[in-house]
Amino acid sequence: MRLKGFPLALVLAVTAAFAVAPEAAAISAPRLLINQDFPDPDVLKTAWGYFAFSTGTGATRIPFATAPAPEGPWRVAGDALGAVPVWAKPDGGFWAPDVTQLADGTFVLYFAAAQQTGGEMCLGAATAAKAAGPYTPAGDRPLVCAPEDHGDIDPQTFVDTDGSRHLLYKSDGAATGPPAAIWTQRLQADGRTLTGPRTELLRADLTAEKAVVEAPSVVKTASRYLLFYSADTFQSTGYHTSYASAPALAGPFVKADAPVLSTGLLGGKVDAPGGADVVDGHIYFHGWLGGGRTARGLYELPISVAGDVPKLG
Numbered sequence: 001m002r003l004k005g006f007p008l009a010l011v012l013a014v015t016a017a018f019a020v021a022p023e024a025a026a027i028s029a030p031r032l033l034i035n036q037d038f039p040d041p042d043v044l045k046t047a048w049g050y051f052a053f054s055t056g057t058g059a060t061r062i063p064f065a066t067a068p069a070p071e072g073p074w075r076v077a078g079d080a081l082g083a084v085p086v087w088a089k090p091d092g093g094f095w096a097p098d099v100t101q102l103a104d105g106t107f108v109l110y111f112a113a114a115q116q117t118g119g120e121m122c123l124g125a126a127t128a129a130k131a132a133g134p135y136t137p138a139g140d141r142p143l144v145c146a147p148e149d150h151g152d153i154d155p156q157t158f159v160d161t162d163g164s165r166h167l168l169y170k171s172d173g174a175a176t177g178p179p180a181a182i183w184t185q186r187l188q189a190d191g192r193t194l195t196g197p198r199t200e201l202l203r204a205d206l207t208a209e210k211a212v213v214e215a216p217s218v219v220k221t222a223s224r225y226l227l228f229y230s231a232d233t234f235q236s237t238g239y240h241t242s243y244a245s246a247p248a249l250a251g252p253f254v255k256a257d258a259p260v261l262s263t264g265l266l267g268g269k270v271d272a273p274g275g276a277d278v279v280d281g282h283i284y285f286h287g288w289l290g291g292g293r294t295a296r297g298l299y300e301l302p303i304s305v306a307g308d309v310p311k312l313g
Contacts, residue, residue, distance in 0.1 A: 081137075
């Protein structure tokens with residue numbers, strides 16, 4: 001079972017303030033794990049090693065990579081998605097995957113794709129017996145596709161300490177309506193059936209967010225839920241990773257006063273760090289390579305928690 005959180009040993013009973021951002025010099029240099037296009041990374045720890053999945057690149061629908069340890073060495077190994085879902089456009093791209101393992105051992109891959117009718121982005125699911133796949137699409141319709149959202153992307157699962165399973169995702173919003181938001185809805189044990197109403201966790205309501213919040217990843221500490229998310233547009237150097245905290249997964253979430261990752265905080269070593277995934281004391285994220293806007297590599301930094309506040313390095 002995949003738990004997106006920290007071991008309790010990493011949760012320190014120390015109070016800390018986050019009113020100002022840490023000095024960039026205090027953060028160790030990010031480690032470049034994959035020096036090629038591997039955007040929107042999702043990392044999965046298994047009994048057989050580590051797996052990472054990314055948004056499609058070229059003809060590869062869902063690229064995946066493997067490593068024996070969190071720091072690598074990482075090797076891009078192939079395409080995890082074995083077939084195009086019947087509801088999705090074959091050439092519409094497959095975005096921001098997430099993989100989790102169910103109690104019965106089945107692996108479930110969540111992804112965003114453009115639906116054949118209308119072209120809006122929707123969320124789908126696929127299953128496999130092995131983490132590497134190949135994953136077979138489940139069902140003949142999307143898992144999430146709310147017309148009022150103007151597109152749903154960036155799925156991310158979270159398994160709470162009580163064993164309940166939840167799906168988080170982003171609604172795109174519209175230029176003339178509400179901005180982007182992050183939602184959660186409970187999943188049944190099969191990982192492919194939503195149950196109960198969905199809950200809005202936070203919305204892009206800060207000037208620096210430029211109407212965009214996306215790429216959710218939840219960490220449970222001893223007393224709080226930390227929701228990491230990206231903000232601003234991904235092409236911008238201002239793209240950054242922030243977090244919000246709440247006493248329960250349903251909220252209310254309060255945004256921190258400063259980002260966790262930004263181009264400035266990392267001393268310019270990573271351009272537009274975002275799409276973060278937090279797994280077992282490591283934060284994985286992408287950033288533009290080579291000073292351009294054609295490929296985003298996979299980076300990693302150690303992360304811990306002090307007084308329910310994340311600390312890098």
